[in-house]
Amino acid sequence: MTADKKNKQNTRPDKRAFNYWIWLILIGPAFFFLYYWLTSNPVESRKQKPFLPEKQLQAGEPASVNGITLMAAPGGRVSYTETLSLANNKVMAEGGSQFLVIPLVIPEKSGDPAPDQWYITDSGGNRYDLLKVTLVDPTGGQTARPIQGNRLVHMIFKIKKGNQQNFLVYKPGKDHAAWQVPPQS
Numbered sequence: 001m002t003a004d005k006k007n008k009q010n011t012r013p014d015k016r017a018f019n020y021w022i023w024l025i026l027i028g029p030a031f032f033f034l035y036y037w038l039t040s041n042p043v044e045s046r047k048q049k050p051f052l053p054e055k056q057l058q059a060g061e062p063a064s065v066n067g068i069t070l071m072a073a074p075g076g077r078v079s080y081t082e083t084l085s086l087a088n089n090k091v092m093a094e095g096g097s098q099f100l101v102i103p104l105v106i107p108e109k110s111g112d113p114a115p116d117q118w119y120i121t122d123s124g125g126n127r128y129d130l131l132k133v134t135l136v137d138p139t140g141g142q143t144a145r146p147i148q149g150n151r152l153v154h155m156i157f158k159i160k161k162g163n164q165q166n167f168l169v170y171k172p173g174k175d176h177a178a179w180q181v182p183p184q185s
Contacts, residue, residue, distance in 0.1 A: 050127035063177035
């Protein structure tokens, strides 16, 4: 009889260890996964769509915002490129992206465009922020001369390749303006 009691006592710790490992390896991660799945939201619901005014101007049309007259892409000219020349540096966009350079005519007395007020949005609702503002065309192309009292700056954005429709949005506060950007030809 004593041998039977010893065998029963020896099997209990082994069974407890086995049950512990079953909980630890199988059931514990299942509870964690279930909790994660129930508390997470799809990416689309978290992504906030950028503001796009209902009325957009064509590229090259002037807009008056807060008493300042602006003209984006005079003559409807914009540049899509994968390589830019900034000062003594060559800058290349990574795969799947390209640079969009938009000339902007602004009053001579106003400052450079603020990056937090300008952005590109595409038809899919993606937002692309203003990277840099330059006085010289970084693509090396010809720049038009602005009308007396105005100056020409070039805004650089990095966007995805293959966007069918892009919009340039200026939102300095409650007022806003938007231009349709000509597609890549």
